[in-house]
Amino acid sequence: MEKFFGNRNALGLFELQNDPLFSKIPSANYHQLIDKAWSIGRNTADKYYQQYGTRFPEELVKKLGLVLTEKKQGFVAPQYRICSEYYSNLRQIILYQDTITGELEKLQAKGFIKYKDYTEFRSLFIAHEIFHHIECHDIGLTSKLDKLTVFRLGPWRITSGIRALSEIGAHGFTKALLNLDEETN
Ligand SMILES: [Zn+2]
Numbered sequence: 001m002e003k004f005f006g007n008r009n010a011l012g013l014f015e016l017q018n019d020p021l022f023s024k025i026p027s028a029n030y031h032q033l034i035d036k037a038w039s040i041g042r043n044t045a046d047k048y049y050q051q052y053g054t055r056f057p058e059e060l061v062k063k064l065g066l067v068l069t070e071k072k073q074g075f076v077a078p079q080y081r082i083c084s085e086y087y088s089n090l091r092q093i094i095l096y097q098d099t100i101t102g103e104l105e106k107l108q109a110k111g112f113i114k115y116k117d118y119t120e121f122r123s124l125f126i127a128h129e130i131f132h133h134i135e136c137h138d139i140g141l142t143s144k145l146d147k148l149t150v151f152r153l154g155p156w157r158i159t160s161g162i163r164a165l166s167e168i169g170a171h172g173f174t175k176a177l178l179n180l181d182e183e184t185n
Pocket of ligand 1: 128132166167170
């Protein structure tokens with residue numbers, strides 16, 4: 001989570017490095033991919049702000065007809081802990097309160113005091129998931145911005161998008177919608 005508040009390129013690179021296809025992306029393309037995905041997020045935030053007249057993710061959720069559900073994740077192995085999810089068919093965003101609160105407490109322990117409590121902090125996760133909704137229902141998946149050949153057999157090639165690009169787009173969207181500094185905050 002700390003990475004989200006840092007430098008944009010470091011955040012983008014972090015997402016790419018965590019992508020299963022990272023080893024297939026030529027290093028010369030990293031910055032261009034990050035820039036493109038980030039711009040899609042930022043431009044989408046501008047467009048939705050113009051169209052719906054709000055920077056509050058909670059209001060945007062209502063205006064877009066999404067269902068917002070808050071749950072406790074309970075005990076799961078640390079590598080499987082997630083803060084939020086989006087289900088396209090159900091038009092539903094799920095926030096995991098205990099996991100989000102845990103992330104906030106970790107940031108606060110490091111002296112990061114911008115967000116006082118869960119209610120303030122959850123906006124970031126709602127905005128992030130709204131971007132995934134917009135990808136599914138309006139602008140198309142940012143992950144398909146670039147396709148990599150992951151398997152080649154004779155004349156057949158199997159290509160795949162880069163999931164991390166959707167995450168980078170969601171970060172750009174969240175920061176632009178909430179007017180957060182893109183470099184540090
Ligand atoms: Zn995401």
